[in-house]
Amino acid sequence: MKRLQMFGLLNKDMDALEKELYRSVQGDDALLTETSLHLLKAGGKRLRPVFVLMGGKFGTYDLDKLKRVAVPLELIHSASLVHDDVIDDADTRRGEPTVKAKWGDKIAMYTGDYIYAKALGITAELPNPRIHQILSKAMVEMTIGEMEQIRDFFNSEQSVRHYLRRIRRKTALLIAISCQLGALAADAEPENAQMLYNYGYNVGMAFQIGDDLLDLRGTEKQIGKPPGSDMRQGNITLPVIYTLEDDRLRGALLDELEQIREGRAGVGRAIDLILSGDGISRAEELSSRYIGKALAALDQLPNNRTKGNLRDIAYFVTGRAY
Numbered sequence: 001m002k003r004l005q006m007f008g009l010l011n012k013d014m015d016a017l018e019k020e021l022y023r024s025v026q027g028d029d030a031l032l033t034e035t036s037l038h039l040l041k042a043g044g045k046r047l048r049p050v051f052v053l054m055g056g057k058f059g060t061y062d063l064d065k066l067k068r069v070a071v072p073l074e075l076i077h078s079a080s081l082v083h084d085d086v087i088d089d090a091d092t093r094r095g096e097p098t099v100k101a102k103w104g105d106k107i108a109m110y111t112g113d114y115i116y117a118k119a120l121g122i123t124a125e126l127p128n129p130r131i132h133q134i135l136s137k138a139m140v141e142m143t144i145g146e147m148e149q150i151r152d153f154f155n156s157e158q159s160v161r162h163y164l165r166r167i168r169r170k171t172a173l174l175i176a177i178s179c180q181l182g183a184l185a186a187d188a189e190p191e192n193a194q195m196l197y198n199y200g201y202n203v204g205m206a207f208q209i210g211d212d213l214l215d216l217r218g219t220e221k222q223i224g225k226p227p228g229s230d231m232r233q234g235n236i237t238l239p240v241i242y243t244l245e246d247d248r249l250r251g252a253l254l255d256e257l258e259q260i261r262e263g264r265a266g267v268g269r270a271i272d273l274i275l276s277g278d279g280i281s282r283a284e285e286l287s288s289r290y291i292g293k294a295l296a297a298l299d300q301l302p303n304n305r306t307k308g309n310l311r312d313i314a315y316f317v318t319g320r321a322y
Helices: 008-024 030-041 047-056 063-088 099-103 105-123 129-151 160-185 190-217 229-233 238-244 247-261 268-276 279-298 305-319
Strands: none
Touching (some): 008 030, 008 047, 030 063, 047 160, 047 305, 063 099, 063 160, 105 129, 129 160, 160 190, 160 238, 190 229, 190 238, 190 268, 238 268, 247 268, 279 305
């Protein structure tokens, strides 16, 4: 599904945010407007805006305030994807041509910069300095995560700990602050905002691990790009790291990774090797542990309908890659 539609009470507000997203990237430059709209219209689950709105349910819910957090967070996520596609030389995303594929690297990079700037312009309308501090710090961390990923392309010696630190910066952090900033924008109690951050962080970690699993065993229709794209680009993910720890498979997989790096082989054989070991099941187990931590954070929040919805999202994330 392109957007989480399981929560009927949010559909009207999510529709309003969708329109606000399109409006937010309108500008004087026709090409930047076109490229930005192309990216946004490709869709997505809009998971971060959903989390902002749900975080707002733990305070004084005001869509006018919350949209000034939800829209920028989705824009920041979208801008990072444009830059990712240039770095990864990706031609498709969500089944559609990337900005890079249609307009080239330079236009894609400027599109990402443009969307980042639009995001910051919207958050500037919020008077709470704490929101700006959290957001700016997260953007720095995300950039460091991107640099770490580039440095680690085809690095078969990286540890699980290193991988987890990278996905914390690249993925989990933005989901965590989506939950937290929604609560802060709604003037929720600080301890509830912190528990929402903890929930979002752990869901975000599980979400990225699930995404890495899906890349290895999903279909092109499911993931909107060819399976094994991470390995093809040199991105060594958790199931690969776990498989490299298996003495029975390590040598063969290292050989395949070297051939992929040199452009002498596709990823089919490497995927078969990974599926033949326990790397997939070990990654699933770690994902489930993060979901358990997310649910434990939820238990510390006041009981309301949104708490149940957040629990449903956690289970949805657990199952998305299976």
